[in-house]
Amino acid sequence: MESKIKIKINGETVEVEKGTSMLEAAKQVGVIIPTLCYHKDLCVAGNCRVCVIEVVGQKRLSPACATPCEDGFEILTNSLKVRNSRKYILELLLSEHNADCTRCYKNGNCELQRLASEYKIMEQDFIRLVPFKNYTIDKFSPSIIKDDSKCIRCQRCVRTCAELQGVNALAVAFKGDQMKITTFFEKALNDVICTNCGQCINHCPTGALVERNYIEEVWDAIADKTKHVVVQTAPAVRVGLGEELGFEPGTRLTGKMVSALKHLGFDAVMDTDFTADLTIMEEGTELLTRLKKVLVDHDPNVRLPMATSCSPGWIKFIEHLYPEHLDILSSCKSPQQMFGALVKTYYAQARKINPDKIISVSIMPCTAKKFEANRPEMHDSGYRDVDYVLTTRELAIMIKQAGIDFNRLEDMHFDRLMGESTGAGVIFGSTGGVMEAALRTVYEIVTGREVPFEKLNIIPVRGTEGIREVSVKIENPLKEWAFLDGIELNCAVAHGLVNAKKVMNSIISGQTNYHFVEFMACPGGCLGGGGQPIPTSPEIRQKRAEAIYAEDAGMPLRKSHLNPEIIKIYKDFLGEPLSEKSHHLLHTKYVKRGM
Amino acid sequence: MNTVTELIKNLADQHGRQRNNLLPILQGVVEQEKYLSEFSMKAIAKELDMSAAEVFGTATFYSFLEHKKMGRYIIRICKTISCSMKGSNQVLLAIEDMLKISLGETTTDGTFSILQTNCLGFCHQAPAMLINNEVYTDLTPEKVREILSMYINKIKEGAPNEN
Incomplete structure (x- = not known):
């Protein structure tokens, strides 16, 4: 079967894979088609129509993001019809958009503003509807501000909340001219199951969703x-x-x-x-304590797996969606x-x-x-x-x-006392990092030897797969940890809450038998977090991840327990991991929230 | 178990628990309860393992799936052009005047609510309205007063709830 087809874009013949969208095909020959509702992280929606193009011989224009190329197609991306339509589409979007750009937090980093500037939308051919709409601005959340007057209803946020996070706090409601992106019963974001992860902010093309800034x-x-x-x-x-x-x-x-x-x-x-290094000391010790309580003492009140607790988006997610399972969480506060x-x-x-x-x-x-x-x-x-x-x-x-x-600027060092860190602390910024850092330390505590991976790089927990697993067999442990001899420590890593949901369901149904699971709310872990630079894409996150692991590889110390300031804080202040002082300052409790 | 929760469970048993079973369940609840409360929507979301916001989104998209508390009798007066040309406006005024509430409101005793509806398919007998599932056509202010009086009497005589 022939999988390559030939099409013409603006007169130039191109060979593309069958099924390639016109948007992708155009990109391959260096033709840029404007988009708004399209985002690489999300499924195609085709609702903003800004990417319309003309297929020669077809009466109606097609959205480039949602139309696959077919053999022999001749596509025009800059015909008069296309240009005029795009301009009208932008004007219509702007007629309902509160375009008070100089007073907008996204001024200078807004995709709609950029397109309006590109297409020089100067006239006002359509009635400005903003004054007639009763738009809501929700400023009650400490994390996110949602301003409906800036919303163009591209639904990227809705798809983000559903596809990447599996939360669906945002949904499309009402219809026709009343249609809006809102929450359950139009409540404030801090009153619904929103996890505050901010992925909607990262994916919003306008200023409709922004962080609350301080x-x-x-x-x-x-x-x-x-x-x-x-x-x-x-x-x-x-x-x-x-x-x-x-x-x-x-x-x-x-x-x-x-x-x-x-x-x-x-x-x-x-x-x-x-404090990432410190988290490893506390959480690692907590994991070993839990393993002992379950495997040796058969304590009915202690459960495995233990889940990490560094990601506050994940914490609020489990508090809302799995309030009966908060006991799997580590009691450690986030770094x-x-x-x-x-x-x-x-x-x-x-x-x-x-x-x-x-x-x-x-x-x-x-x-x-x-x-x-x-x-x-x-x-x-x-x-x-x-x-x-x-x-x-x-x-x-x-x-x-x-x-x-x-x-x-010249490179400078962090100030002392709480500024020293190891490579294990740095990789907290990537999905799989907390797991890798924990294994480096826990394995060594238990066996007295380094974790059996080349150069301490635990490759199986790295990467971009939504859920990754690694089993580490513990052999010849130190006398104190003899009960762990021969045990396969089953670990898993999940990033993006939609994957967290899958792992939680597999844990609850008993399909999996993990001892330790790392959960991160955002795709890619913190490096893809809701507060990171916009835009984001799988490629950008990949680059950030490479940088994190390069940073780790370049550190003289790469195991948390070797951090001299960690050794010092336990000696001078905390005593030992899970001490009374540690419990008071470094550990916390969780709240059952429900839906 | 609360009766609404029970109703929702039964409806889910009857129709299924897939996403595409949401609409008949919403309709089933509205049939008995007249509207979808926050409580019912959450219960439905839980039953179908979806988010409450999605249930809300679906319910608000469709007409006849109200999400505000409604009276025992929901009057839906047609708002489209044929009925409008035949004086649905005056009919609405007559209803508002008689019940002492405005469009979108419910009488304090919880008996009547007034809403508008899109075309009922009775353009040839315009103006038309619905009271719950009953259609009334060729309306005039006098006629609508008679119809409402009939309902008020029915309640005075202790008519059982229509469900």
Whole structure:
């Protein structure tokens, strides 16, 4: 069977695979067709019509994203008919769009704005409907702002919430001119099953869905001379930030990022990677304790597998959808919250600063972290542990506002005490990273030997498959862990909540027999998080992942338990993993939320 | 178990639990309850293992699947052009005046709700309206007052709920 077909695009003959969409075919010959509702991560919807093209001999125009090429097709992408139609389509979209661009958070990074500018939409041939529509702006969530007046109903967010996340908090409701993207009974986002993952923000072509930003609050804190402002940066930020500042995806900018943060005026710049290492110590020990309770003590109150708890989107997901299964979660706080609790205790004591005067800021690839910092459980230091959470995008905005020439910055190191980290901490930013970091340490604790993978690279847990599994056989353990001799430690990794759902269902039905599972809410893990630079695509996430693993490979220390500052904090402050102090500051409880 | 939950379970048993069984289940609930409450939509979502927002999206797309609490008798007056040309507006005013509620509202005793509907297919006997499943045609303000009086009397005499 012939799988190649020949078509003509603007007069040029091209050979493409049968079934290729006209959009893809045009891209192959360097012809760009504008799109709005199309996104590489999502299924084709074909509802915005901006990508219409003309097939010679056909009366009606076809949407390029949704029409497969057929042999002998002659396609025109820039005929007068196409140009005029596209212009009308854009004008119609704009007639219902609150195009107050200078006051919009997405100003300068809006796909609709870019197209309007490209097609020079100057006249107003259609009645402006915005004043007649009773649009809702939902600002109640600490993470996400949803402004219906900016929505063009392309439904990327709806498809994101359904296909990538399996949450379906957003849906299309009502019909005709009343049709809108909304939630259950049009409730506020923080009143429904939204996980705050922010993937809808990453996929929104306009300003209809944006993060709630805390840029001004942080500037105020920095300007306040009575405050000591501490900042932490998550692993995935250093490999994403560059995209907002003109670098290629996957550029590693750790040193320059630290330098930029110092230039912004933060009093101390430290690393969430440090508490990622700390998480491994706590979570690894917790895993071993649970294994012992189940396998040796047969404790009926303890269950396997143990699930990771670093991803606040995943946490809210399980709280909503599987409230009866919260006992599988590790009690460890996320690295962000561990850091927050320690800044206002350990760090404050060591630096002799009144915790009252400390403002703790975190830079995260994540919007759910904003919600997490806001949880009532997160006040174990006696204060709010993390005061403000900024996304990677917000940090880039601050850097630009400050007029910093990023290229000319010199590399700098994180400040001491909570700034040292290992490669194990860095890979938390990628799907499979927490698992890999945990195995590096846990295997060594149990056997006294390094995990049996070349150069510590546990390749089976890396990659982009939605669900990945690895079994590690434990042989000749140390005497203390003799009960684990011969046991195959079954581990699994899931990223994207739609995959988390599959794994949860397989656990509940008993189809799988995992001991330890890593769950990440976002596709690709944190590096594909809802607070990362826009646009996102599988290729961009791949580049970021390569950068993360390169960062790990370049670290002198690559196992959490070897981090000298981790050794120091246990010696000086915490005692040992799962100590009373650890329990108080580094562990938490979860809430049954239901649907 | 709550009666609505039970009803939904029975409907799901009867129609199935696939996504394409959602509509008959929604219709079944509306038939008994007159509207789809938050509670019923959540129960349906749970039964069919889908999100409540999707159920809401489907319910709000279709006419005759109300999601606000409705009276025992739902009056749906045709809003399309033939009925409009034959004076459906005056008929609506007469109903509003008699029941002392506006379009979209329900009487405080929970007896009547007034809604609009698209074409009922009775253009040749316009203006037309529905009261629950009963069609009334060739309406005039006088006629509609008589019809409503009949319903009010029926209730006074203690007519059982139509279900």
